Amino acid sequence: MAKKKGEDLQIDRALLNVIAPMDIEVKRNELNIGDNCGRIFGITKYPQNVQYGWLGRVANISNVIGCISFRPIDSTAFVDALSANTMRNQMLEETAKSPLEQSRAKKAAEDSEKTMVQIDQYGETVGILSVALMPVGSEHNIESIIKRTTSSCAYMKLHLRSLANLQLEGFKQISPFYRINADVENVIGRIAPLSTIMGG
Numbered sequence: 001m002a003k004k005k006g007e008d009l010q011i012d013r014a015l016l017n018v019i020a021p022m023d024i025e026v027k028r029n030e031l032n033i034g035d036n037c038g039r040i041f042g043i044t045k046y047p048q049n050v051q052y053g054w055l056g057r058v059a060n061i062s063n064v065i066g067c068i069s070f071r072p073i074d075s076t077a078f079v080d081a082l083s084a085n086t087m088r089n090q091m092l093e094e095t096a097k098s099p100l101e102q103s104r105a106k107k108a109a110e111d112s113e114k115t116m117v118q119i120d121q122y123g124e125t126v127g128i129l130s131v132a133l134m135p136v137g138s139e140h141n142i143e144s145i146i147k148r149t150t151s152s153c154a155y156m157k158l159h160l161r162s163l164a165n166l167q168l169e170g171f172k173q174i175s176p177f178y179r180i181n182a183d184v185e186n187v188i189g190r191i192a193p194l195s196t197i198m199g200g
Contacts, residue, residue, distance in 0.1 A: 026168045037142040040170030042188030043131040045159035048111060050196060054156060058131065061152050063145045065134045067174040070197055072127040075119050078191060086112040125194040130185050132173050163187065
């Protein structure tokens with residue numbers, strides 16, 4: 001006896017809600033996507049030196065959907081800015097009054113010079129790094145998920161910023177069926193060498 005088409009198919013409601021939610025409600029600082037709530041954040045500040053695997057730890061925060069994008073740029077202007085920054089920090093080192101200011105300026109000058117050599121002499125690719133994160137949960141546990149996400153990023157010395165008034169654009173950036181949003185990239189995009197991401 002032949003089965004009718006679709007007779008033994010089970011509908012996966014959770015998957016259906018993710019792919020095609022019932023509704024999307026956009027507020028100033030949060031999104032309601034079907035039965036789930038979320039808030040879009042962007043990483044706006046990174047530590048001076050990152051550890052190997054840092055990006056993997058960001059991508060594996062539980063109950064968080066993320067988007068990591070890297071857009072290569074022309075490194076000529078960046079190398080010129082690094083050169084000027086190195087000279088400025090060397091001058092600050094010489095004129096600093098306290099030992100703390102002097103050591104900070106010296107470290108900044110050394111780091112700028114090291115990055116400049118890496119880009120100029122070894123052809124390191126430089127680009128704009130954008131990391132957008134969206135903690136997702138129910139109305140009852142979304143605040144605890146957001147707190148856990150911000151504390152995880154703070155532990156890694158990353159600064160998160162809520163994308164106020166850009167929640168829909170941030171959601172589009174995170175979604176696999178949209179391109180990088182220029183407004184979101186202007187807020188969260190930071191210049192970084194490719195080795196920072198490849199080692200992440």
